[in-house]
Amino acid sequence: MISVELAIELREAGLQWHPAPGDRFAIPDRGLDDQAFVLSDMIIQLHDLPGGEAVIGFNGTTEWALDDVERDEAVWLPHEHQLRELLGPGFRALERSGDGWRVAVADRADSFGASPEDAYALALLRVLRTA
Incomplete structure (x- = not known):
């Protein structure tokens, strides 16, 4: 969460x-x-x-x-699947990265988090702030 x-x-x-x-x-x-x-x-x-x-x-x-x-x-406090859906068609991948997780979104720098939910949330935050 x-x-x-x-x-x-x-x-x-x-x-x-x-x-x-x-x-x-x-x-x-x-x-x-x-x-x-x-x-x-x-x-x-x-x-x-x-x-x-x-x-x-x-x-x-x-x-x-x-x-x-x-x-x-x-x-x-969105669930993991809700965060992924909110990223929309720009979502590319969720991958393990060292001790955490990396989310790739089209045309944006990757976002890293300690959990998949954190990585999705940070990627969505970046998308919202640049929209």
């Missing part, structure tokens, strides 16, 4: 999140930075409120006081 810091960089570079069941996310700056949550049809759902505001609702969480958070307060 990519770090919250890298996820924030992706968001700041323009990565849009369209929440869907199975998506992981974090809620930074609330003492929950180390906790990853998963959207689920049963427990954590996206609710569109009247007036167009979207919130993430935590159903049945009696053990702690968190009913919902605004979607913009959450930071998406």
Whole structure:
């Protein structure tokens, strides 16, 4: 899983999140930075409120006081396959490189990361920043 810091960089570079069941996310700056949550049809759902505001609702969480958070307060932690899909047709290869991983994207310098997800995220960050 990519770090919250890298996820924030992706968001700041323009990565849009369209929440869907199975998506992981974090809620930074609330003492929950180390906790990853998963959207689920049963427990954590996206609710569109009247007036167009979207919130993430935590159903049945009696053990702690968190009913919902605004979607913009959450930071998406994309899965490896989501990052690869976001690279689109420019994605060329993922290869082992020393102690880490290398992602090649057409017309861009290679990106290196400690895990495949990190390498994909760093490649996507480079693409977003140069777009």
